[in-house]
Amino acid sequence: MSIFAYLDAGSGSLLLQAILGGLAGIAVAFRAFKSRITGKKAVEDAVASADEPEQVTEGS
Amino acid sequence: MVRPDPGSFRDPASRVVFRDGRVLRLLDQRGLEAWNAVASAEFFTRGIAAGRIIETEPTDDPTGTAAGALEHPRLPLITYPYEWTFGMLKDAALLQLDLLDEALQEGFTLKDATPFNIQFRGGKPVFIDIGSFEPYRKGEPWLGYRQFTRQFLFPLLMHAWAGIPFQPWLRGDPEGPTAAHMRAIIRGRKRWNPATILHIRLQARMEDRMRGSAVRSELRSAGFNAEMIRANVGRLRKLVASLEPHPSRAGWAGYQECAHVGRDRDAKSKFLDDILGQGDIGTVLDLGANDGHFSHIAAGRGALAVAVDGDEPVLDRLHASLDGEPIATVLADLTNPSPSLGWRLTERPGLWERVDPDLVVAYGLIHHLIYTASVPPTSVLDWLREFECPIVVEFVSPEDEMVKVLTANKEEAELHPGRTEAEFRSLLDGRFTVKAEQALEGGTRILFHLLPA
The missing domain is CATH 3.40.50.150 (Vaccinia Virus protein VP39)
Known part of the structure; x- marks a missing residue:
């Protein structure tokens, strides 16, 4: 949250406003969701690869 | 002697104090800048002239600690939303939405949306929290949306659609019912009303899924703008204006x-x-x-x-x-x-x-x-x-x-x-x-x- 906001506006309620903002808002919502999904996925991928144990060859 | 209003402490930019029967508002630097900007805005001066916004004049700061001070007339009685009738909360909600819409058209916004910022004078609502007005920053969503739904819209909906009086709820929890509470309260055909789907069910789901995510910068870079807030406000206004008390809420009418x-x-x-x-x-x-x-x-x-x-x-x-x-x-x-x-x-x-x-x-x-x-x-x-x-x-x-x-x-x-x-x-x-x-x-x-x- 910005230091300017003394009120907890709620993340879901903020993002919902794009959907409530008419046709143009829906496009914004789509772009924001897309960046969330791709951004989140990229982070998750990075975390998953970092956590992956080193491959051990069976029988070695 | 200066006595702080015990109900005015949440916003550090603007707080009310009493002195010798006078009502003063002390501003910090940011509050003063917001006041300087809004004081000459057309919607603001028009609102004061029409009695929809409380009269406000700059004055001397008696504490010597604030960046600026304002004076308001003293209202003879303060009442709270849990003491209001359905029609009073509805009138207050419409004033809140109208002021936000008018403010947005001139590059301003309201940083919160609570009925505690509204009082009644001669049966008409008057907005009393001048500190709520601030310049709108490009790309920002309406920070008061969730608060508006919890403290205005949901109480009115539970009253109008479910026949449950909102006053005991607001007295028990002045923050108001959450979207998740409302999801449980609104049953039957009203569950499929677009307002229920968007403001209640979708909000409850998104609040649940996205708790703690920082979304403001994402919205800004995705192109969010004030017109989108206005579109939402316009539809909320239509919804609120259409609400009537539930027929079962009758009492001493005879x-x-x-x-x-x-x-x-x-x-x-x-x-x-x-x-x-x-x-x-x-x-x-x-x-x-x-x-x-x-x-x-x-x-x-x-x-x-x-x-x-x-x-x-x-x-x-x-x-x-x-x-x-x-x-x-x-x-x-x-x-x-x-x-x-x-x-x-x-x-x-x-x-x-x-x-x-x-x-x-x-x-x-x-x-x-x-x-x-x-x-x-x-x-x-x-x-x-x-x-x-x-x-x-x-x-x-x-x-x-x-x-x-x-x-x-x-x-x-x-x-x-x-x-x-x-x-x-x-x-x-x-x-x-x-x-x-x-x-x-x-x-x-x-x-x-x-x-x-």
Whole structure:
């Protein structure tokens, strides 16, 4: 949250406003969701690869 | 001496203090910048001129610590949303939305959306928190949206669609019901109303899924803008304007048809009017005000009438009929009035702490307290004495027809002593002196003008 906001506006309620903002808002919502999904996925991928144990060859 | 308003502490940019009966608002640097910007905005000056925004003038800072100070007129009575009727909360919601829409058109926004920022004057809502206005920053969503839904929209919806009064909820939790609460409350066909789907079900789901995510920068870079807030506000306005109280929320609506009401009304009006004519009376507290007939008499004599009643439909009609008359409608159950609430129990003082009457009118009231609510007559008189001012009270004897109805299923042993005229008079001793009295036509009721002993 910005230091300017003394009120907890709620993340879901903020993002919902794009959907409530008419046709143009829906496009914004789509772009924001897309960046969330791709951004989140990229982070998750990075975390998953970092956590992956080193491959051990069976029988070695 | 400067005394901070215990209800004004959440926003560091702007807080209210009292000094010698004056209402001052102290601003920090950011609050001062916001004020300098909004003071000349057209919507703001127009709002003040129309009485929709509280009058505000720059003044000297008595503390020497603030970046700036403003002064507002003192409102004679502060009421809270849990003391409002459906129509009052609806009027307040429409004002909130209209001001936001007008502000956005001129590059401003409101940083919050709570009914505690609105009061009533002559039956009309007035916005009192000047510190809420600030310049709109490009790409920002409406930070007050969730608060608006919880404190305005959802209370109205639970009342209109589910027949559940919002006042007990707001009194228990002034933050209001959450979207998840509303998802459980709204059943049947209304579940598929677009407003339910978007503002309740989708909001509940998104709030649940996205708790703690930083989304403001994402919205900004995705191209969010003020027009999108306006589109939402426009639809919310249409929705709120369409809401009506649930048909099941009816109460004392037939009061005026009771035989004794019409018969005694003229005598009671004259008795009260004579008292009002004897001196300068600032505030008249009309307990059990019903349709506001006696409040109108007080208002006609130039007093502020505080019309308190527990019957929402009747009080809502009184509110709707007001057109500037100095009458404040307060929804309250007299046997359980609003207590002190909030932070340190000083943020929202109890009802009787906010009312300072010069005259209390208790017409057609105390027999309901004694016979329906089972309050002992001694306690009723002690309570009236606590107002520390003259009282106009209607005594109703046990032989009265209405009392017979109220006690139809009660036995003598289940009733408190002190109900007869002789006992009532002896209970007055030490508490009040009788300045005037008048027996009413039916022979079972007496009007008393009492002065505190």
